[in-house]
Amino acid sequence: xxxxxxxxxxxxxxxxxxxxxxxxxxxxxxxxxxxxxxxxxxxxxxxxxxxxxxxxxxxxxxxxxxxxxxxxxxxxxxxxxxxxxxxxxxxxxxxxxxxxxxxxxxxxxxxxxxxxxxxxxxxxxxxxxxxxxxxxxxxxxxxxxxxxxxxxxxxxxxxxxxxxxxxxxxxxxxxxxxxxxxxxxxxxxxxx
Numbered sequence: 001x002x003x004x005x006x007x008x009x010x011x012x013x014x015x016x017x018x019x020x021x022x023x024x025x026x027x028x029x030x031x032x033x034x035x036x037x038x039x040x041x042x043x044x045x046x047x048x049x050x051x052x053x054x055x056x057x058x059x060x061x062x063x064x065x066x067x068x069x070x071x072x073x074x075x076x077x078x079x080x081x082x083x084x085x086x087x088x089x090x091x092x093x094x095x096x097x098x099x100x101x102x103x104x105x106x107x108x109x110x111x112x113x114x115x116x117x118x119x120x121x122x123x124x125x126x127x128x129x130x131x132x133x134x135x136x137x138x139x140x141x142x143x144x145x146x147x148x149x150x151x152x153x154x155x156x157x158x159x160x161x162x163x164x165x166x167x168x169x170x171x172x173x174x175x176x177x178x179x180x181x182x183x184x185x186x187x188x189x190x191x192x
Contacts, residue, residue, distance in 0.1 A: 013068055020048035020076055023107040025131040025185040029166055032187055037102030042091050043109035047073030050084055060084040063091050096121035105129045110148050115158040122190035130186040136171035137182045155184045162188035
C-alpha cells in the first residue's frame with residue numbers, strides 16, 4: 001500500500017460514522033447543475049458531493065484512493081436508496097478519459113497536473129465545481145504544505161479555456177469574519 005493511500009485510510013478510519021456533507025460550492029450553486037447526465041466526484045472521501053449529485057438524478061461515479069471511504073459511501077448510498085458507482089481509484093495515476101462527464105466536482109484536493117485532464121474530461125457544456133484551500137488564509141484550516149495550497153487566482157489559471165460562471169477567492173481582504181475564507185471556489189463550464 002502506498003504512503004498516500006495509508007494516510008487516507010487512517011483519516012477515514014477516524015471518520016467512521018460521520019455524516020457526509022456536500023461541499024459549500026456545490027450546495028450554494030447546485031442550481032447550475034444540468035437536469036441529467038454523468039457526474040464524477042473526484043477524491044470523493046465520504047461522498048457528500050456524490051450523494052447530492054445522485055439525489056439530483058445524475059448518473060454518479062465517485063473515486064477515492066481510500067477503500068474505507070468508498071465502503072462508507074456505498075453504505076450511505078444504499079441507506080438512501082441511491083444508485084451510484086463508488087470505486088477505489090487513484091485519479092492521479094488514472095485520470096478520467098476526455099469528454100466523459102457532464103459534471104465534475106473536486107473538493108479539498110489539489111493535484112495540479114490533473115487539472116488539464118479534468119478540464120478535458122468535461123463534455124461540451126459540462127460544468128466543473130472546484131473548491132480547495134488557498135495560501136492567503138485567515139486561520140490554520142487545511143494543509144500546511146504549500147504544494148496543496150493555491151496562490152492568488154491560481155485556480156483560474158489551472159482551468160483556462162473554461163467559461164467562468166462563479167469564482168470566489170477572498171483571501172484576507174476586508175472583514176475576515178465574513179465571506180468565503182481559506183478556500184477558492186470555481187464553477188466553470190466547458191465550451192462547445
